[in-house]
Each structure stands twice: as C-alpha cells, then as structure tokens.
Amino acid sequence: MPFDVEAVRKDFPILAREVHGVPLVYLDSANTSQKPQVVLDTLTDFYANHNANVARAVHTLGSEATNAFEAARGKLAAFVNAPDRNEIVFTKNSSEALNLVAYALSNAATTIGAERFRIGPGDEIVVTEMEHHSNLVPWQLLCQRTGATFRWLRIGDTGPDGGRLVEDEIDTVITERTRVVAFVHQSNALGTINPVSRLVARARAVGALTVVDASQSAPHLPLDVQALGADFVAFTGHKMYGPTGVGVLWGRYDLLAGLPPFLGGGEMIETVDMTGTTFAAPPHRFEAGTPMIAQAVGLGAAVDYLSALGMENVAAHEHALLEYALPRLAEVEGLRIIGPATAVDRGATISFTLAGVHPHDVAQLLDEGGIAVRAGHHCARPVCVRYGIPATTRASFGVYTTTEEIDALVAGVRRVGEVFR
Amino acid sequence: MSVPMDSIYQQIILDHYKNPHHHGLIEEFDAEVHHVNPTCGDEVTLRVRLADGAIADLGWDGDGCSISQASTSVMADLVVGKPVAEAMALQERFLELMQSQGNAELTEGDEDVLEDAVAFEGVSKYPARVKCALLGWMAMKSAVVESDRQEETA
Ligand SMILES: Cc1ncc(COP(=O)(O)O)c(C=O)c1O
Numbered sequence: 025m026p027f028d029v030e031a032v033r034k035d036f037p038i039l040a041r042e043v044h045g046v047p048l049v050y051l052d053s054a055n056t057s058q059k060p061q062v063v064l065d066t067l068t069d070f071y072a073n074h075n076a077n078v079a080r081a082v083h084t085l086g087s088e089a090t091n092a093f094e095a096a097r098g099k100l101a102a103f104v105n106a107p108d109r110n111e112i113v114f115t116k117n118s119s120e121a122l123n124l125v126a127y128a129l130s131n132a133a134t135t136i137g138a139e140r141f142r143i144g145p146g147d148e149i150v151v152t153e154m155e156h157h158s159n160l161v162p163w164q165l166l167c168q169r170t171g172a173t174f175r176w177l178r179i180g181d182t183g184p185d186g187g188r189l190v191e192d193e194i195d196t197v198i199t200e201r202t203r204v205v206a207f208v209h210q211s212n213a214l215g216t217i218n219p220v221s222r223l224v225a226r227a228r229a230v231g232a233l234t235v236v237d238a239s240q241s242a243p244h245l246p247l248d249v250q251a252l253g254a255d256f257v258a259f260t261g262h263k264m265y266g267p268t269g270v271g272v273l274w275g276r277y278d279l280l281a282g283l284p285p286f287l288g289g290g291e292m293i294e295t296v297d298m299t300g301t302t303f304a305a306p307p308h309r310f311e312a313g314t315p316m317i318a319q320a321v322g323l324g325a326a327v328d329y330l331s332a333l334g335m336e337n338v339a340a341h342e343h344a345l346l347e348y349a350l351p352r353l354a355e356v357e358g359l360r361i362i363g364p365a366t367a368v369d370r371g372a373t374i375s376f377t378l379a380g381v382h383p384h385d386v387a388q389l390l391d392e393g394g395i396a397v398r399a400g401h402h403c404a405r406p407v408c409v410r411y412g413i414p415a416t417t418r419a420s421f422g423v424y425t426t427t428e429e430i431d432a433l434v435a436g437v438r439r440v441g442e443v444f445r
Numbered sequence: 446m447s448v449p450m451d452s453i454y455q456q457i458i459l460d461h462y463k464n465p466h467h468h469g470l471i472e473e474f475d476a477e478v479h480h481v482n483p484t485c486g487d488e489v490t491l492r493v494r495l496a497d498g499a500i501a502d503l504g505w506d507g508d509g510c511s512i513s514q515a516s517t518s519v520m521a522d523l524v525v526g527k528p529v530a531e532a533m534a535l536q537e538r539f540l541e542l543m544q545s546q547g548n549a550e551l552t553e554g555d556e557d558v559l560e561d562a563v564a565f566e567g568v569s570k571y572p573a574r575v576k577c578a579l580l581g582w583m584a585m586k587s588a589v590v591e592s593d594r595q596e597e598t599a
Binding site: 443 | 510
C-alpha cells in the first residue's frame with residue numbers, strides 16, 4: 025500500500041487549524057508530535073468507560089483498566105520487538121527512563137546482590153557530545169554520586185559532511201574502565217543517526233552496559249531492540265503521536281531483575297515490613313505509585329496507528345521529504361545547515377542558521393506566516409558550542425509532513441532573509 | 446520587502462536593528478554592566494556617565510536577536526540627556542507596557558514620551574520575547590543604580 029499523506033493528514037484534527045489567519049504548517053514534530061484522532065478517542069473512551077486504578081481494584085472497572093494498561097505494555101513490546109513484555113517499563117518520559125537507569129545503578133552501590141552493577145572511582149561513563157541534556161546530565165550526576173569519571177565521544181568536523189561522531193576515537197574512549205556507554209540513536213539537534221552497531225560492539229567487548237536514547241528514532245524508523253543489541257533503550261510517547269506523560273524504558277530482563285529500584289512506593293513491592301521491604305519483579309519494581317494509565321493506553325493506540333501505516337513506509341516517506349528539503353534549503357542565501365548536509369544516515373530533522381538573523385527572529389517571523397519551527401539550543405547546548413553558534417532554527421518532519429509544507433518553509437526562510445537584509 | 450501590519454517586526458524595529466543608535470562603548474563612564482538573556486542568548490554591555498542628576502552619555506555593545514538590540518537602541522535615544530528620575534519613569538512605563546500581554550491601552554501621552562518604544566507593544570503578546578525587549582532597559586537601570594552607589598561611596 026503506498027503511503028497516502030493526504031489520508032494521514034485527515035487523521036490529525038489540529039492540522040485543519042489556522043494560525044495568524046493562514047493554515048498551520050507544523051514543522052516541530054521533534055519537539056512534540058501532533059496526535060491522531062484515534063489516540064484522542066482512546067483517551068476519552070478510557071476515561072468515559074473504563075476508568076479505575078490498576079492492579080489493586082478487584083471490581084469490573086479495575087479489571088478492565090488493568091487489562092487495558094497491560095495490553096498497552098504488550099503493544100509496546102511488539103512495537104520494538106522486545107522478547108518479553110515484562111521488559112517494558114512505563115515511565116513519564118525519556119528523561120525519567122534515563123534517570124531510572126542512572127539512579128538504579130548508583131543505588132546498586134548499597135544493595136546486597138547487586139555488586140556487579142557497582143560503579144565507583146576509576147570507572148568511566150561515556151556519552152557523546154551530541155546528547156540531549158536528558159542523556160547527559162543524569163550521567164554527570166551519576167559520576168558525581170559515585171566518583172566515576174565522565175567521558176565523551178566528540179563530534180567531528182562541522183562542515184557539510186560533518187556533524188558525526190569521530191569514529192576513530194570509539195576504541196580509545198571506550199576502554200576496559202568504561203562501565204556504561206550512553207548515546208543518542210538519532211540526534212535531535214543535528215539529525216545524525218549514530219553507528220549503533222559499532223558502539224554496541226565496542227561496549228560489549230569491554231563489558232560495558234549500553235543505553236540508547238531512541239527518543240528521536242522510535243517515531244521515525246523501525247526500532248528493533250534485539251537488532252540494536254543494546255542493554256537499555258529509552259523513548260518518549262509524546263514524540264511518537266502518543267500523549268504526554270508517558271515514556272518507555274526497555275531493558276534486558278536479567279539486567280532489570282538484578283537492579284535495585286529507583287523510586288519507592290505502592291505497586292513496586294513484594295512485601296513490606298517496618299523492618300524492611302522486598303521488591304516486585306520487573307517491570308513493576310520500577311513503576312512506583314499509580315502509573316499514567318490512560319496515557320499508556322493512548323500510547324498503545326499510537327503504536328497501533330504507526331504499525332498500521334508501517335514503520336518502513338513512515339521511514340521511506342520521511343526520507344523522501346529529507347531528500348527534497350536538504351538541497352532546497354541549502355540554496356537559500358546565507359543559510360547554513362547545522363548537521364550532515366546529505367541524506368545519508370540522517371533523519372528528517374534539519375537545523376540551520378541564517379546569516380545576520382538570530383534564530384529566534386527566524387522562528388518568530390515564520391510563525392507570523394503560520395509555520396511552526398523551533399529555535400534555541402534544543403536542549404543540546406554542547407552541540408551549539410561545538411559549532412560556535414548560540415542557537416539554531418530547526419524544522420522537523422513527521423508522518424503528516426508534505427513537500428508543499430517544505431516549499432512554504434523555503435519561501436518563508438527566503439522572506440525572513442529579505443526582511444532583515 | 447515589508448512585513449504584515451500586525452507583525453511584531455515593525456519597520457522602526459528593523460531600522461534600529463540594522464542601524465543601532467549609541468552603539469559602541471563610551472570611554473568616560475561612571476558604571477558598566479553586562480546583562481544576558483538566557484532564552485535567546487542575547488547579551489548587552491552598557492556604560493553610563495551621569496552629570497547634574499541626568500544621564501550625560503550612554504554607550505552599549507551587544508549581540509543577539511533583533512528585539513533585544515533594537516530595543517536597546519531605542520532606549521538609548523530616549524534616555525540620553527534626560528534627568529535620571531525621568532529615565533526611571535520611562536523605564537517603569539516601558540516595563541508595564543511589556544507586561545501587558547498585548548492588552549496595553551496606549552494613550553497619546555504614552556506615544557509622546559515613549560516615542561519609538563511604542564513599536565514594541567506587539568512583543569508583549571509573546572512571553573518568550575518580553576525579556577529580549579527589556580534587556581537594554583534593565584541594563585540601563587542597573588548601570589544608573591551602580592553609578593549612584595559609587596557616587597555615595599566616593
Ligand atoms: C534525543 C532526545 N532525548 C531525550 C529527550 C527528552 O524527552 P522528554 O522531554 O520527553 O523526556 C528528547 C526530547 O526532548 C530528545 O530529543
């Protein structure tokens with residue numbers, strides 16, 4: 025079945041909106057995606073017809089809510105090809121999923137039976153220079169708590185073929201001292217898709233754990249945690265056409281089963297005594313308190329929606345948009361693409377600068393023409409530092425993006441240049 | 446190339462951005478301040494010289510978005526040569542205008558005293574940009590306070 029973008033657009037009610045009296049051109053899906061009607065309907069149906077707390081109510085609604093929540097877990101497991109549905113931990117977003125791993129690891133320092141996870145002075149944690157702050161700050165904090173050393177893989181040259189990791193340094197930065205390698209699958213600031221298999225192979229060879237931040241890949245390409253080969257994978261619902269307030273940590277079952285909890289509370293225990301507590305098995309060990317029930321169910325509907333479109337088709341559609349957009353943007357006078365300028369190993373998120381115009385002015389003036397893009401450092405400030413710029417303007421595409429919208433963007437950016445020149 | 450009537454980018458703002466006034470640091474000054482706006486990364490360094498209770502001279506240098514740079518230029522035009530009390534009253538009025546969330550009712554009196562600064566009215570609808578418009582004004586205020594403090598201790 026060919027990908028019918030016009031049919032897809034009809035599934036997203038917000039796309040019928042106007043802003044400033046012109047049709048909305050939404051090019052900020054990397055920030056958060058819009059939601060299809062089926063996700064909105066699922067949320068309403070849950071609250072209208074099945075709402076109850078999960079796992080603790082014996083009544084009918086309680087069973088329906090629990091079944092819907094656990095069915096969503098199964099859908100997410102299938103979506104990322106997880107071998108076991110109990111490897112899917114619901115979190116509030118990617119940031120919490122990544123913090124969960126970092127805190128569980130430092131909690132291991134004082135947990136009997138978790139010795140193999142202990143991290144301390146002399147150990148090293150490796151990230152990359154292109155991480156979102158959510159996959160950077162938790163590891164800096166882990167290093168502060170444990171005395172481990174924080175290291176990173178650098179971004180290579182910043183020219184048209186640049187914006188990629190210095191692969192030659194993988195073997196020198198990831199060493200026998202490395203305990204964790206945490207890296208972004210697809211950069212939200214540059215669009216770069218990182219060489220997962222090389223990174224994972226090196227980490228494996230030195231016995232380090234791997235944590236992949238898939239926030240920007242889960243919505244855009246087929247994600248198979250078994251093929252990635254990593255130990256943990258984090259992603260966030262709101263960027264993949266699901267609700268806000270729900271994210272996922274996938275982890276290998278034996279690792280999850282060996283790790284101590286991050287947050288304590290209801291639902292994560294086996295038995296509680298005033299003198300001590302034992303913990304539930306994964307995934308519940310990591311889901312303290314009443315979870316985001318409706319949102320998880322909504323995310324289940326979102327991945328059903330994506331699977332019906334077919335992730336291969338989604339990826340092909342967005343790749344075609346990227347190939348359409350890159351050369352057209354590059355032709356605009358004064359425009360510099362920040363990130364790889366070719367469509368190789370690259371997602372459909374394009375950061376750029378425009379000579380003489382501040383990115384916030386670019387974004388504001390585009391908004392006056394109905395075009396929504398993001399401006400700033402995109403929570404990846406070290407990327408801007410590496411490029412020697414304060415900020416970028418970023419256009420990012422999704423399942424509903426059209427070539428007409430890219431034409432509108434290119435014309436809009438041209439116009440911005442003329443206004444400020 | 447023109448912008449729509451209701452654009453926040455009024456021609457006056459674009460003109461000041463392209464040709465900023467009182468741009469460049471003055472050699473003789475009583476106080477220097479450096480202010481930054483973390484949202485856009487805007488920066489301004491500003492120096493003032495006071496004489497006889499008035500702002501005798503002011504010069505600035507900066508980097509950042511058009512709103513911050515143009516607003517600093519407009520502010521400099523307005524306050525140079527004015528008694529400090531009047532400059533502070535203008536600063537207060539401009540701050541009120543920026544905090545109006547697009548609901549300011551500008552009077553003719555406002556236009557007389559704020560002159561080009563009324564062009565920034567549209568910015569008040571965008572909370573993320575209000576800080577940009579205020580950057581130079583806040584820097585001017587702290588520089589004047591700083592000069593006064595130095596005079597007292599001198
Ligand atoms: C690459 C990347 N990692 C992590 C995050 C954090 O996602 P969230 O804010 O949903 O936790 C984002 C999005 O902002 C992202 O783009």
